[in-house]
Amino acid sequence: MKIIAVIPARYASTRFHAKLMQDLGGKTVITRTYEAALNTGLFHDVFVVTDSDIIYNEITANGGKAIMSIKEHESGSDRIAEAVEHMDVDIVVNVQGDEPFINKEPLADVLEVFKADMAHEVDLASVMYEITDWDEIENPNNVKVIVDQKGFALYFSRSVIPYPRDKEAGVRYFKHVGIYAFRKHALLDFYKLPMQKLEASEKLEQLRYLEYGKRIRMVETNHVGVGIDTPEDLEKAKKLLGI
Known part of the structure; x- marks a missing residue:
């Protein structure tokens, strides 16, 4: 089984x-993520796929592999799909370009889903972790996911799912982490x-897979990534490096 990682990287944000x-x-940040x-x-190969000459040159100048997008794309999945369409690969892992502190364990757990899937029931695998703070649960920037008894995603939403009509029912709430293996x-x-x-x-691309009947197997993790979405996040990342 040939497994590659692809990092979609837009210059604009x-x-x-x-x-x-x-x-x-x-x-x-993108070079640290690539490295x-x-x-x-875990991967036979790693690529950055980008719409930016600046990012392309940054990766290749540092000995990395980069692919320029041919078309304009609305989502990371579209960008990755164009890049790998003619590659001889089995599993493609989407690694977020703004997460330079990649933890190996959840990635390995996601790939193990496919290695154990002898019946080919799984189309995608992704990651979630439990959240308990009610402000986090209600925050629409935190995408929540609910799963069935076998761990397959039933729905993703920016809203609170399930609705807590009975808060004593013992429901656990899970935040979706943007690691995908396809x-x-x-x-x-x-x-x-x-x-x-x-x-x-909802502006959530994972719902397209569910709407067309694809099965997404979710993996629970305790490892929370460090994404860089704001200047404040960058300062936190520097502190993690001891800078």
């Missing part, structure tokens, strides 16, 4: 302009299928 090119201890993915040792065919199906109403409403 609404909340923090050019965040992937910010300096983090002598290296850019961290490579250093997990079977290549599921990723290419996504690329070719049009957006439907649920995805358009």
